[in-house]
Amino acid sequence: xxxxxxxxxxxxxKIFRVADQVFVPAEISKFxxxxxxxxxxxxxxxxxxxxxxxxxxxxxxxxxxxISRDNYEAYAIENESERIxxxxxxxxxxxxxxxxxxxxxxxxxxxxxxxxWNRQNSEPAPQFKRVGTALLRFAQRRSQELGYDGIVGLHxxxxxxxxxxxxxxxxxxxxxxxxxxxxxxxxKSGGKS
Amino acid sequence: xxxxxxxxxxxxxxxxxxxEDESGCNISAGINHGANLGNYLFxxxxxxxxxELKEILTDSKVGNVLSSEEIDEVTAKIxxxxxxxxxxxxxxxxxxxx
Numbered sequence: 132x133x134x135x136x137x138x139x140x141x142x143x144x145k146i147f148r149v150a151d152q153v154f155v156p157a158e159i160s161k162f163x164x165x166x167x168x169x170x171x172x173x174x175x176x177x178x179x180x181x182x183x184x185x186x187x188x189x190x191x192x193x194x195x196x197x198i199s200r201d202n203y204e205a206y207a208i209e210n211e212s213e214r215i216x217x218x219x220x221x222x223x224x225x226x227x228x229x230x231x232x233x234x235x236x237x238x239x240x241x242x243x244x245x246x247x248w249n250r251q252n253s254e255p256a257p258q259f260k261r262v263g264t265a266l267l268r269f270a271q272r273r274s275q276e277l278g279y280d281g282i283v284g285l286h287x288x289x290x291x292x293x294x295x296x297x298x299x300x301x302x303x304x305x306x307x308x309x310x311x312x313x314x315x316x317x318x319k320s321g322g323k324s
Numbered sequence: 325x326x327x328x329x330x331x332x333x334x335x336x337x338x339x340x341x342x343x344e345d346e347s348g349c350n351i352s353a354g355i356n357h358g359a360n361l362g363n364y365l366f367x368x369x370x371x372x373x374x375x376e377l378k379e380i381l382t383d384s385k386v387g388n389v390l391s392s393e394e395i396d397e398v399t400a401k402i403x404x405x406x407x408x409x410x411x412x413x414x415x416x417x418x419x420x421x422x
Contacts, residue, residue, distance in 0.1 A: 145337055147337070147341045154334065154337055162365050162366070162369060164366075166362075166365075167362045167363075167365070167366045170361065170362030171362060174361075174362070175359050175362070178358055178359045178361075201375055201376075203368050203369055204369070205365045205368065205369045219361065219362075219365060220353075221354075221364075221365055221368060221369075240353045240354065241353075241354050241368075242353060242354040242355070242357060242361070242364070242365070243351070243352055243353035243354065244352050244357070244361055245350065245351055245352065250350045251348060251349055251350050252350070260341045260344050260345070261337060261340050261341050261344065262351070263344070263350075263351025263352065264340040264341075264343070264344060264351065265340075267351075267353075268340075285353040285354065286353065286354055286355075287352075287353055288352060288355075288356060290349050290350060291349050291350055291351065291352050291353070293347045293348070293349055294343070294344065294347035294349055294351055297343045297346055297347050298343060309355075310355065312354075312355070
């Protein structure tokens with residue numbers, strides 16, 4: 132049967148509250164109806180409609196027809212005090228291989244987003260930092276748990292590339308199969324390459 | 325449900341914040357889903373899995389009649405139909421192969 136032991140963990144971590152400059156407890160758990168409700172209630176109205184629907188649906192159309200084999204895991208991170216979703220991530224755990232060593236499987240970060248109020252250009256200033264980083268580190272941890280040596284790969288939009296370079300992820304160049312987004316990989320466990 | 329902790333070394337977390345500050349950009353990965361993100365994630369993880377569907381068929385009386393390859397074929401067809409009906413419900417463009 133399919134792997135019913137998919138990661139159910141509620142993982143505690145900390146994110147940085149900008150207002151008083153302290154780390155506060157946060158939890159990473161599986162994406163749920165509550166996460167979706169948070170998106171609809173708190174996120175959607177603050178997201179600029181800067182992506183044309185036609186472009187989105189064309190992209191989705193190309194990527195839609197797959198046969199799921201329990202290979203996707205989605206997570207949300209909430210701050211413990213208010214329990215509002217501060218970030219979301221979707222990872223793929225079975226079908227991607229390292230660009231550095233094709234023999235090695237990786238955790239591939241399909242999507243990672245922080246809440247609109249935690250983004251660099253948000254007005255007022257971002258409420259929490261380390262939301263995206265905490266999710267990324269969690270992806271790395273999943274890679275270690277799955278026996279993939281902590282290898283994590285992802286495609287970055289141009290505006291986020293500098294962050295991944297600063298994380299010492301390997302820049303593997305633009306990928307024509309992914310809208311020419313740049314592919315990055317944390318090849319060495321821990322990202323401290 | 326398991327509960328554990330990670331990344332709670334303060335120096336490392338401060339370094340994480342410093343890197344975010346130095347980068348001065350949004351932390352995101354993959355295509356920008358915009359206002360569609362929530363539904364995209366929900367759909368992606370709630371689609372009935374191939375393995376689950378195959379298990380149901382194998383354990384049912386159908387499993388005594390069809391071979392494993394035939395069950396594979398039926399499973400794939402059922403899932404395609406489910407996908408196609410979901411796309412119609414949401415007025416998404418329907419792929420030609422669905």
